Each structure stands twice: as structure tokens, then as C-alpha cells.
Amino acid sequence: MKSPLLSLCMIVKNEAHQLGRCLASVQPYADELIIVDTGSTDDTLKVAVEFGAKVFEFAWCNDFSAARNYSLDQANGIWILVLDADEVLRVETPDFRARLQAHPKIEVYTLTRQEVATQSQFSPFRIIRLFRNQPYLRYAEPFHEQLVSLRPEIPQVDHLPGLVIDHYGYGPDMMMSKIKSRNIPILEAIRASTGLSLTLLFALSDLYEATDQPAAAQACQEELFERILPHLLDNAPITNFPALPEALYRLGRKLLELEDWETVRLIGQRGLAWYPHYPPLNYLAGLFLNSLQFPLGASAYFQNCLDLGQTQTYDQSFPFNQAYMGQFAANMLSQCHLELSPK
Structure with missing residues (x-):
């Protein structure tokens, strides 16, 4: 048959x-x-x-x-x-x-x-x-x-x-119920028995943020950074962590707010070497340079975000907010041009 x-x-x-x-x-x-x-x-x-x-x-x-x-x-x-x-x-x-x-x-x-x-x-x-x-x-x-x-x-x-x-996803009430009653307990049980992979640790951080548990989310993020840092220092990409570019972007944004310039520079340098077509990392590099008062250099990264969107050559391995190839990048590029204009 x-x-x-x-x-x-x-x-x-x-x-x-x-x-x-x-x-x-x-x-x-x-x-x-x-x-x-x-x-x-x-x-x-x-x-x-x-x-x-x-x-x-x-x-x-x-x-x-x-x-x-x-x-x-x-x-x-x-x-x-x-x-x-x-x-x-x-x-x-x-x-x-x-x-x-x-x-x-x-x-x-x-x-x-x-x-x-x-x-x-x-x-x-x-x-x-x-x-x-x-x-x-x-x-x-x-x-x-x-x-x-x-x-x-x-x-x-x-x-x-x-x-x-x-x-389509689930409604907010149903999603919150699944997170609290099923997803977090599953991940915490894995954490207690064998430890969490980077992928699962990143997921747990997201779940704690979604349920308004900032301290627990922060603890996950700190552990995540400690485990990623040696790879950044050694220029060794992590092949078994698909969400690495998103994790690098989020860590970079938090460190940018803390004005930890050296670590943000390292994250941007390694991240763009590993994922040059991932718009959020290009956007992060632009924010970093603009924060250091280098609007000309920053504008190149914001323009690259727009180019990736217009040519559809962005990395399609990971989802991200399309505004990084549109509104976000355009607004920052406009700001850079204003700063570069003769006073």
C-alpha cells in the first residue's frame, strides 16, 4: 500500500x-x-x-x-x-x-x-x-x-x-495563565535538576518579565551575560543558541542605559561580526556611537537598517520588530542629520 x-x-x-x-x-x-x-x-x-x-x-x-x-x-x-x-x-x-x-x-x-x-x-x-x-x-x-x-x-x-x-497567538489572559501555571514551573524544574541551556535561560527571563517579576528576570539576565561574556572575549560564536542576536541586543541596550561603553562596544563589535544583517544590532551600534557624540558614524548604521529593509536582505532566521528597519531607524537618522547640520 x-x-x-x-x-x-x-x-x-x-x-x-x-x-x-x-x-x-x-x-x-x-x-x-x-x-x-x-x-x-x-x-x-x-x-x-x-x-x-x-x-x-x-x-x-x-x-x-x-x-x-x-x-x-x-x-x-x-x-x-x-x-x-x-x-x-x-x-x-x-x-x-x-x-x-x-x-x-x-x-x-x-x-x-x-x-x-x-x-x-x-x-x-x-x-x-x-x-x-x-x-x-x-x-x-x-x-x-x-x-x-x-x-x-x-x-x-x-x-x-x-x-x-x-x-495568531493566545489572548493575554490565556497566555498569562499558561506562563504561570505551566511554562515557568517547567523551566524552574529543569533548572533545579539539570540546569538551563542559554536558550531556556533566555526564555525564563522573558517569562518573568511578562509576569512582572523584575528581580527574577534580572537574575536570569545576569547569569546569561556571565555565560555569554567568555564567548564575546574569545570571539567564539555560540552555535546552539538561536536567540543569541536578540539576547546581545537586549543586553546591549541595558548596558547602554548604564553607560557601560566598553561592554556595549564589545557586544556591538562581536554581534555585528556574527550577525551583520540583523537590524537591531545595527541599530544598537548607531545608538552607541550617537551616545558618544559621533552622529556621522551613527548615521551609517541607521542607514544600513533602512537599506536592509528596502532590499529585503536582512537576516530571516530570527523575528524582530520591523520598526528597526523603518520608523526607529528613520527617526534616529533624522536626529543624526540635524546634529550634523550647520548651526
Whole structure:
């Protein structure tokens, strides 16, 4: 019997209010819908069944990778698409299935994800969500899970244009509930047992800030800086910390407020050497030079931010507020020009 081409794999809990929207967007293109429920008490399962999904139950164990991998184990498709219930698949090239069959050497595709329901206009970025159904491609990390290869060979990765994931997110009340009752306890349990990776430490800092716990957030940020500093001094990029450019920018802004010029200079120098097309780091360099009364040098970095946006050559590995390529940069560039104008 011929295997289906594409399986959708999802893990869900109490998503009845938005699961239908997600499944409706995928149903015309997927050959099977795999839904793994981790303890819903609403009509989530009813919605899944209405869309013809295969429903499985998984006892929640505070490990997103374990749940994800269980969902992968149920899939029969040659390819697996992973979505969350607060996302919608927007298909701009309906023949994408033919491309999946036409390139047998590619094992993993990145898709473009776009933040939809946020106050800030975040840049689209590329994220791994489509990959071959192979037992060596599995998720790792209990929180902020990432797809990894269990083989020493690096899988061939490409970007698949024409498939966009629109991320709607959760309402503020529901998001705050998830952060307090689930996310922070998971990360603190990991911290107590094995310690946190830089990725998870950065995530915990964000969660404490979101829940108005500044002291706890500050402690995470101080630990993060202490662990990053040796890499800055040795000019050694951290390959297993995808959020490093964002972390460097945030640390740089805090240190700029403290007028720690030497450390900001180091962060800017290393950050731009490692991520020259990341607009927030260019913006930080401009702020640094402008603070030292070098408006001409600062203007070059603000102009670079605008150029990256206009030419669409910015780094698409990470999301950031698009105002760094627009309003923020333009306002600072205008300020620099005023300072350079004859008095």
C-alpha cells in the first residue's frame, strides 16, 4: 500500500476555540491529520474528529519534545508538517506537494512564519516545520523544543516558498495563565535538576518579565551575560543558541542605559561580526556611537537598517520588530542629520 505524502502532526490541549481554524487551513493539502491530546477538558477532541483527524492521547509529563515525538510516531506520511493550534497554514503555491516529490535529497524545509495578532509588526522569519518522516529526525529539549538529527550526518535543509504559517497567538489572559501555571514551573524544574541551556535561560527571563517579576528576570539576565561574556572575549560564536542576536541586543541596550561603553562596544563589535544583517544590532551600534557624540558614524548604521529593509536582505532566521528597519531607524537618522547640520 502506497504511503500518504503529507501528515499533519499536532499536540493540543483545550484548543476547541481555534483548532478548527487551523485544521481547515491544512485539510485540503494533508493526507492525514494526527492530533495528540494532552488532557483537554473542552471540545477539542470533538473538533478534531469532525475534521477526520486521527486522535491519540498522551499523558502530559512537562516535556514538549516527548509529546511531539509521540505524535511523529503515529504518522504514516512521507513528509510531516508540524503546526500549533494558534497557527494557520497559508498556501500561496498550491503545487508545493509536487516540489516535495521532486527533490529527494532534501530532508528538511523551513517555512516562513508571520506574526499576525501582535501590537508590534514583527518581521517574517524562517522556521523548521516540514521534514521527512524519518526515525532519526526527532525533537529535543522539554521546552522550546527543536528538531534535531540523531545521525551524525547533517540533513539537507532548504526553504520552501509559498507556504506561510500565520501565528495568531493566545489572548493575554490565556497566555498569562499558561506562563504561570505551566511554562515557568517547567523551566524552574529543569533548572533545579539539570540546569538551563542559554536558550531556556533566555526564555525564563522573558517569562518573568511578562509576569512582572523584575528581580527574577534580572537574575536570569545576569547569569546569561556571565555565560555569554567568555564567548564575546574569545570571539567564539555560540552555535546552539538561536536567540543569541536578540539576547546581545537586549543586553546591549541595558548596558547602554548604564553607560557601560566598553561592554556595549564589545557586544556591538562581536554581534555585528556574527550577525551583520540583523537590524537591531545595527541599530544598537548607531545608538552607541550617537551616545558618544559621533552622529556621522551613527548615521551609517541607521542607514544600513533602512537599506536592509528596502532590499529585503536582512537576516530571516530570527523575528524582530520591523520598526528597526523603518520608523526607529528613520527617526534616529533624522536626529543624526540635524546634529550634523550647520548651526
